[in-house]
Amino acid sequence: GAVVSQHPSRVICKSGTSVKIECRSLDFQATTMFWYRQFPKKSLMLMATSNEGSKATYEQGVEKDKFLINHASLTLSTLTVTSAHPEDSSFYICSARGAPGLAGGRYEQYFGPGTRLTVT
């Protein structure tokens, strides 16, 4: 149980275009999802927290107009990288927080497989 999927797994886009990444919790409802960015051989950097039905909370230094987050349902959150530039190339990973009743309760985050974005 507690499976999180992400789509696409890889995407290459041209500079100036927008890219949408989907994060889905497949077998549980996730009121909260998190979006991370990971540079090669580096740690996971929290970008924003996405709550179903409300605006996302962005971490300091993350441009909310550039990284649009929508959490329209209890199983789906999307991250749209708008007007992408080469410096946006990175590995983007989402996670969904467990709900009461799951093994991890309200604490454990279940990660998706990640999306590798390359902007040319």
Added chain:
Amino acid sequence: GENVEQHPSTLSVQEGDSAVIKCTYSDSASNYFPWYKQELGKRPQLIIDIRSNVGEKKDQRIAVTLNKTAKHFSLHITETQPEDSAVYFCAAGNTDKLIFGTGTRLQVFP
């Protein structure tokens, strides 16, 4: 702001030896401390976690200790095996968010 430091950044051990990774955190409000294992190109997988009302937790070859006063927590892997080779991340936080450490690349040589 919140910060989690992790040491060492790389760790090489012989198969069968023990490995210890240490983390310190700055936010005294943190009450949840998970450890994740990430293999190359794959998602982070939770291997063990501890909450602030517990000082130590063990699961087979893996154990985690927490010193809330000193804001330290550590991962201990005993009888290491080559398949333990991966990057390990500690994290500190609560239900609102987690702040991750910088990672430790563990290599276990046969």
